[in-house]
Amino acid sequence: MSAPKTRLASWSALAEGQPQAARAGGVDLVIVRLGDAPHVLYGRCPHRGAHLAGGCLEGRDLVCRAHGWDFRIDTGESAQIEGERVARFDATLDLAADAVLVDEAQIAAWARANPQAFDEDELSKL
Ligand code: FES
Numbered sequence: 001m002s003a004p005k006t007r008l009a010s011w012s013a014l015a016e017g018q019p020q021a022a023r024a025g026g027v028d029l030v031i032v033r034l035g036d037a038p039h040v041l042y043g044r045c046p047h048r049g050a051h052l053a054g055g056c057l058e059g060r061d062l063v064c065r066a067h068g069w070d071f072r073i074d075t076g077e078s079a080q081i082e083g084e085r086v087a088r089f090d091a092t093l094d095l096a097a098d099a100v101l102v103d104e105a106q107i108a109a110w111a112r113a114n115p116q117a118f119d120e121d122e123l124s125k126l
Helices: 104-113
Strands: 006-010 020-024 027-034 037-042 056-058 061-063 070-072 091-094 099-102
Touching (some): 006 027, 037 091, 099 104
């Protein structure tokens, strides 16, 4: 049996090649619609933490707006800086529901192994 999926975004609301911010399981994410596939990566740049949704797509590389680090949307690995990468999460498309779906348990497991510096969900309650 496959893991339950969580709706992350409306497919029709995503512009081709335009990174969009999202959150799931307490984790900042970036979604990129490219062709007929959604790509979901960890949303914070490992350099200084800028949100990658503010970046731009160059080919299949997501480029951080702050200092230009890049990450392949297919793998999360940097093409420029050896050993740097962001996590890439499984994402599926449900066209009938107009939904990009993710496995929130997968993201939450990653978050447990990679504690976030700030808990936006808690901060939003203040
Ligand atoms: S914060 Fe992304 S390149 Fe510096």
